[in-house]
Amino acid sequence: MKGQSPMRLPCSSWCSFVAPLWVGVFLVAIAGSPQNAHAVHDGMHQVLLLGDSTTEGSVPRRLKPEGPHLERVLEQLLAAEEGLPPFQVTNSSQGGETIRRLLDSGRYERNGADLPGLDYIFIRYGINDRAKIENFVENFPKHFAELCERLRSDHPNAELIAMTVIPFSSEEASEEINGLIRNAAAKAGIDVFDIYPRYKDELSKGPNALNYRRYDLGKVPTKYLELVEPFVHGDRVEVMGNELDAILGGLPGWYSDRHPNLAGYNVIADETAKYLARRLREKAN
Incomplete structure (x- = not known):
């Protein structure tokens, strides 16, 4: 139906949020130089969200399945921005996810490598990586670089954007994770979207207002x-x-439990929409 995003089901695997009916041939719309090329699919520019439980939102989906949830709110906010093209947002995230598990489990290979027409891929990992992988400081940047390499190979027209984590762990742990993300992104030659300050500022208005x-x-x-x-x-x-x-x-x-509730995901959606709208307008100028 016009104006509605594809059905999204509770996430138990990569493909739970990936629109299963994406079919057909996608067109490549060239605007200006090659680095500004965008792959239009189903008449819309495509955004992919990759991350862990703080991106997935399994509990809010269970408590309020009708949502609207992160990807739908982001679509609505982008549609409300004057002069932007239509967007479809796919949320492919998994609770407990690390980059290493994403790659080694086969989920990416089975369900991520062939997604058509991606224009923007937001990458938000680090919380579980810090808790679960050995030698986090040494290995996380390697895993991040490996993921970027795979994404660039499989989605050459997509812009990769690293995201910092939200205030989930202690401030010290968050600073360590976000510092590694910034460094890894710089080495990979991709931009960083820093969601942490906005989320932290919203928490100052009510320390438990954004978590279920x-x-x-x-x-x-x-x-x-x-x-x-x-x-x-x-x-x-x-x-x-x-x-x-x-x-x-x-x-x-x-x-x-510091996982976002719907209010928390609305903060993420709002800041993401502002970031993406600003990015598109800067390119247009």
């Missing part, structure tokens, strides 16, 4: 079990925002 609450059901006092019953998913209590804060906010660890 996910809490072990076994830690909830018995007297509140009936209260939380509508919010139980498996062995967890999952709440999008502050609905239960007045009652359960004093429980140890109630606010410990």
